[in-house]
Amino acid sequence: MSVSTPPPLPVSRLGHRLSAEPVITQLMRQALQTPGLLSLAAGFTDNAVLPVEMVEAAVARLRADSPSREFLQYGSTHGRPGLRAATAAWLATYAGEEALALDPSQVLIGNGSQQSLYMSAQLFCDPGDIVLVEPPSYFVFLELLKGLGLEARSLPVTSEGRIDLLAFETALQTWQKSGEIRRVKMLYFMGTYGNPSSRCWPEEDKVGLAEVLSRREFVLPVIEDMAYRELWFERPWPARSVLSLPEWRNLPALYAGTFTKPFSTGLKVGYVASHCSEWVEKLARIKGHQDFGSTNFNQAIVEEVLRSGDFGRHLERIRPSYRRKMEALDAGLREAGIEELGWHWQKPEGGLLLWAEAPDDWDTSLEGDFYRMCLEEGVYYVPGDLCFGEGKPRNAVRLSFGVLEEAQLHEAARRFGAAARRYASSVRT
Amino acid sequence: MSVSTPPPLPVSRLGHRLSAEPVITQLMRQALQTPGLLSLAAGFTDNAVLPVEMVEAAVARLRADSPSREFLQYGSTHGRPGLRAATAAWLATYAGEEALALDPSQVLIGNGSQQSLYMSAQLFCDPGDIVLVEPPSYFVFLELLKGLGLEARSLPVTSEGRIDLLAFETALQTWQKSGEIRRVKMLYFMGTYGNPSSRCWPEEDKVGLAEVLSRREFVLPVIEDMAYRELWFERPWPARSVLSLPEWRNLPALYAGTFTKPFSTGLKVGYVASHCSEWVEKLARIKGHQDFGSTNFNQAIVEEVLRSGDFGRHLERIRPSYRRKMEALDAGLREAGIEELGWHWQKPEGGLLLWAEAPDDWDTSLEGDFYRMCLEEGVYYVPGDLCFGEGKPRNAVRLSFGVLEEAQLHEAARRFGAAARRYASSVRT
Numbered sequence: 001m002s003v004s005t006p007p008p009l010p011v012s013r014l015g016h017r018l019s020a021e022p023v024i025t026q027l028m029r030q031a032l033q034t035p036g037l038l039s040l041a042a043g044f045t046d047n048a049v050l051p052v053e054m055v056e057a058a059v060a061r062l063r064a065d066s067p068s069r070e071f072l073q074y075g076s077t078h079g080r081p082g083l084r085a086a087t088a089a090w091l092a093t094y095a096g097e098e099a100l101a102l103d104p105s106q107v108l109i110g111n112g113s114q115q116s117l118y119m120s121a122q123l124f125c126d127p128g129d130i131v132l133v134e135p136p137s138y139f140v141f142l143e144l145l146k147g148l149g150l151e152a153r154s155l156p157v158t159s160e161g162r163i164d165l166l167a168f169e170t171a172l173q174t175w176q177k178s179g180e181i182r183r184v185k186m187l188y189f190m191g192t193y194g195n196p197s198s199r200c201w202p203e204e205d206k207v208g209l210a211e212v213l214s215r216r217e218f219v220l221p222v223i224e225d226m227a228y229r230e231l232w233f234e235r236p237w238p239a240r241s242v243l244s245l246p247e248w249r250n251l252p253a254l255y256a257g258t259f260t261k262p263f264s265t266g267l268k269v270g271y272v273a274s275h276c277s278e279w280v281e282k283l284a285r286i287k288g289h290q291d292f293g294s295t296n297f298n299q300a301i302v303e304e305v306l307r308s309g310d311f312g313r314h315l316e317r318i319r320p321s322y323r324r325k326m327e328a329l330d331a332g333l334r335e336a337g338i339e340e341l342g343w344h345w346q347k348p349e350g351g352l353l354l355w356a357e358a359p360d361d362w363d364t365s366l367e368g369d370f371y372r373m374c375l376e377e378g379v380y381y382v383p384g385d386l387c388f389g390e391g392k393p394r395n396a397v398r399l400s401f402g403v404l405e406e407a408q409l410h411e412a413a414r415r416f417g418a419a420a421r422r423y424a425s426s427v428r429t
Numbered sequence: 430m431s432v433s434t435p436p437p438l439p440v441s442r443l444g445h446r447l448s449a450e451p452v453i454t455q456l457m458r459q460a461l462q463t464p465g466l467l468s469l470a471a472g473f474t475d476n477a478v479l480p481v482e483m484v485e486a487a488v489a490r491l492r493a494d495s496p497s498r499e500f501l502q503y504g505s506t507h508g509r510p511g512l513r514a515a516t517a518a519w520l521a522t523y524a525g526e527e528a529l530a531l532d533p534s535q536v537l538i539g540n541g542s543q544q545s546l547y548m549s550a551q552l553f554c555d556p557g558d559i560v561l562v563e564p565p566s567y568f569v570f571l572e573l574l575k576g577l578g579l580e581a582r583s584l585p586v587t588s589e590g591r592i593d594l595l596a597f598e599t600a601l602q603t604w605q606k607s608g609e610i611r612r613v614k615m616l617y618f619m620g621t622y623g624n625p626s627s628r629c630w631p632e633e634d635k636v637g638l639a640e641v642l643s644r645r646e647f648v649l650p651v652i653e654d655m656a657y658r659e660l661w662f663e664r665p666w667p668a669r670s671v672l673s674l675p676e677w678r679n680l681p682a683l684y685a686g687t688f689t690k691p692f693s694t695g696l697k698v699g700y701v702a703s704h705c706s707e708w709v710e711k712l713a714r715i716k717g718h719q720d721f722g723s724t725n726f727n728q729a730i731v732e733e734v735l736r737s738g739d740f741g742r743h744l745e746r747i748r749p750s751y752r753r754k755m756e757a758l759d760a761g762l763r764e765a766g767i768e769e770l771g772w773h774w775q776k777p778e779g780g781l782l783l784w785a786e787a788p789d790d791w792d793t794s795l796e797g798d799f800y801r802m803c804l805e806e807g808v809y810y811v812p813g814d815l816c817f818g819e820g821k822p823r824n825a826v827r828l829s830f831g832v833l834e835e836a837q838l839h840e841a842a843r844r845f846g847a848a849a850r851r852y853a854s855s856v857r858t
Contacts, residue, residue, distance in 0.1 A: 007648050007679075008648075008707070009552075009553070009648065009650065009681055009705070009707055009708060009711070010553060010614065010647070010648050010649075010650070011552060011553065011711065012551075012552065012553050012554050012555045012558070012614065013555050014551055014552075014554070014555050015551060015552035015553055015554075015711070015715075018548075018551055018552065018714070018715045018718065019552060019711035019712075019714040019715055020714065021714060022714065022717055022718075025714075025717070044502060044503050045502065045503075047497055047498045047499060047501075047502055048498070050498040050501040050502060051501065052491075052492045052495075052498050052500075052501055053492070055488070055501060055726075056488050056489060056492050059484070059485050059488050060485060062481075063481045063482070063485050066481075068476055069476045069477070069479040069481050070476055071481075071695055072476075072479040072480065072481055072484060072693040072694070072695035072696070073473060073474065073476055073479060073693075073694050073695050074473050074474075074694040074695065075695070111540060111719075111720040111723070111724070112720055112721075114719070114720050114721060115719055115720050118718055118719050118720075119447075122441075122443055122444060122447055123438075123440060123441065123443075123444035123447065123448060124438070124439065124440065124441050124444055125441050125443070125444075126441045126442050126443050129441070140717075140718075140721065143717070143718060144718040147715070147718045148718075185439065185441065218439070219436050219437075219438065219439050220439075221438060221439070250436075252438055264501040264502075264726070265501070265502050265503040265725075266500055266501035266502050266503065266504070266724060266725040266726040266729075267501070267724055267726050268720065268722075268723065268724040268725075268726075276438065278437070278438055279438060282438070282440065282444070282448035283448075285447070285448045285449070285450060285451065285454070286444075286447045286448055286576070288451055288454070288569075288572070289447065289451075289547055289569075289572060289573040289576045289577075290540075290543070290544055290547050290719070291540040291541055291543050291544050291547075291697065292541075292543060292569065293697075294540070294697065295540070295695060295696055295697040295724055295727055296694075296695040296697075297484075297693070297695040297696050297697075297727065298724055298726065298727065300695075
């Protein structure tokens with residue numbers, strides 16, 4: 001039987017947008033073609049500290065304690081009631097959030113937190129609509145918006161990267177006058193150790209944002225993505241979340257969190273929580289079409305490690321480990337001498353990422369010479385321009401310290417520095 | 430602090446459609462309000478035979494054999510290479526499919542098979558488009574289409590429920606003349622033990638369908654959903670799948686399968702496979718936005734039970750169990766005397782469902798008296814009219830025998846019969 005090529009697929013308009021190749025896939029493929037590379041690109045966690053023993057023990061306890069075997073059965077679309085309650089209780093362990101009185105019906109479990117970001121964009125936006133994001137913002141979220149035909153527009157920020165509330169209020173007034181406000185449907189920010197910037201939002205900025213939004217006559221749903229909240233180094237970021245700030249109580253705000261990053265990325269259990277039960281319920285209905293519930297087994301494991309306290313013990317173990325890795329990368333970059341070339345960065349206080357900026361005239365994009373030189377030196381990163389809705393400055397990089405060991409991070413930083421020196425001298429000549 | 434009600438959410442046109450309450454949710458809520466009910470509605474599997482020991486042993490082996498702990502790390506969007514290869518190998522164990530030479534790149538792992546049905550509808554259809562389905566068809570799939578703004582249209586069938594190929598060819602010609610064919614974007618059928626009918630497609634019907642489609646100048650993507658294929662009672666259904674039939678080789682056809690139903694519904698690991706690599710690749714890109722990969726841990730467990738042979742051993746154990754349950758329900762319904770009232774059904778040869786039809790003038794819908802009487806007797810079911818795109822005959826029911834024990838199935842059938850007798854006499858008077 002001869003195997004001939006079938007005709008091209010009749011892909012829909014929607015399908016064309018949704019199935020465009022993400023830039024990051026191009027990046028990964030390009031990188032995989034070059035052997036021996038050290039990756040500062042992948043946002044993976046550290047294999048060495050993955051909680052295999054805790055997971056194995058949790059599975060054994062589930063087997064022993066559940067004669068009904070229900071943890072291997074379908075769950076509900078909303079997620080396990082026990083896990084939803086445990087999630088609400090976990091959020092209330094943060095300082096200032098003790099009074100958080102979430103009903104389990106205000107928590108929805110998903111496949112990581114990504115799924116609920118996707119479904120929220122579907123819930124509020126039609127093609128052509130606008131979502132407000134931080135500059136820089138999470139590039140997978142930006143790709144998701146693009147796939148749904150949405151425009152990501154940057155919030156105005158100060159020189160330190162904080163939201164510029166005055167400028168934002170002015171922008172809202174301008175958009176209201178022009179009528180463009182009718183296309184502005186959602187606002188997305190990362191409250192703690194943002195991806196890619198590792199910046200955190202001071203409480204006063206969240207309060208200020210709520211005040212600006214409360215003064216307008218339209219309703220703007222807001223997502224605070226807290227995927228990295230648990231991964232602090234020295235102390236938890238002190239700002240309360242939108243869930244506990246009284247100024248947010250009457251605004252539709254969704255908290256997106258995950259047990260994936262802080263515990264095990266292989267389990268893919270995330271959640272959203274909101275006092276706006278309508279938002280949560282509508283996401284559950286959309287989820288009913290997509291998969292009618294995330295894996296009940298993994299939810300039972302997470303519920304069990306929260307119950308037993310293993311979750312907290314795991315965090316205590318990994319925080320110093322990620323901190324050492326961050327220090328290794330930071331020290332490596334300093335030793336590599338890139339500060340002398342005009343690079344600068346803030347030392348992250350948590351998370352898995354370091355955001356470094358070169359002088360304005362550098363080009364760190366995928367098509368640029370610096371990226372090529374890094375590949376030649378045996379290291380790669382996520383180009384900063386992928387992390388912007390518009391504007392797309394080309395002088396920054398996102399460096400992950402989650403995966404590599406300390407010695408590898410030193411070596412990766414050395415290679416990065418070698419590429420930077422080559423680039424600087426090539427520009428000079 | 431007073432808790433006042435926030436204003437209504439500014440839901441988009443898309444969001445309104447997607448977040449409409451599914452009929453099945455209404456059904457479940459209604460049922461939950463009545464204590465002591467026996468459910469013939471839920472399509473769950475049997476807790477008693479869930480493979481907790483096999484899963485626990487697989488997790489222990491993974492821990493022992495994987496010093497890199499990678500199975501608790503993120504996987505790739507496409508799924509574990511080992512599981513994709515093992516899935517291809519599993520499909521080639523079916524009689525007549527030994528020559529199936531799927532490359533792992535032609536297999537995509539998802540959150541159950543549902544997710545890939547959803548993404549395929551996104552890939553090929555814009556709102557207003559038409560998807561061809563069997564009458565009756567899987568009601569969750571029909572809800573999914575409705576959510577995406579799509580029309581489910583029934584394939585013409587013979588009196589035995591087989592596809593009427595002549596009538597289908599005529600319909601295609603009519604739609605081509607009227608131009609309506611431009612909205613027909615996908616065809617979905619269940620090859621084995623269909624939900625809800627438990628019917629199987631003879632090989633000649635699949636071949637005939639391919640021949641009809643090959644004669645047209647347009648390309649129609651076809652999905653063969655094989656979610657229940659492994660759950661045969663006496664022998665596997667002998668027809669080859671679209672993957673192995675030469676007539677399908679140049680048509681875009683997707684095989685949807687799952688390890689959820691036959692092994693553990695709590696793991697939510699499904700897959701799709703196609704010789705049309707473009708289809709698989711485009712689904713992977715869409716999946717990149719929704720969750721960038723299903724839980725790597727559960728994929729590793731399934732890969733391990735396939736490798737060890739535990740998957741096959743589990744199937745050998747559960748097949749007689751489900752067969753006994755089917756026999757219990759079948760015998761119970763006969764003993765309840767509903768045949769004398771004009772009900773008839775085919776004894777399923779596999780799967781978890783029994784589709785029974787009353788005389789044409791019965792009304793088994795959610796709003797009808799029969800459903801209410803069943804609730805009063807302490808039993809409920811999925812009304813058959815939910816399983817049709819259009820037409821929606823109201824004289825059938827979907828009865829699940831997956832969950833209840835044999836004695837409970839007898840009792841549920843007795844209650845069902847009591848309701849039927851009450852209904853019959855109420856109509857007569």
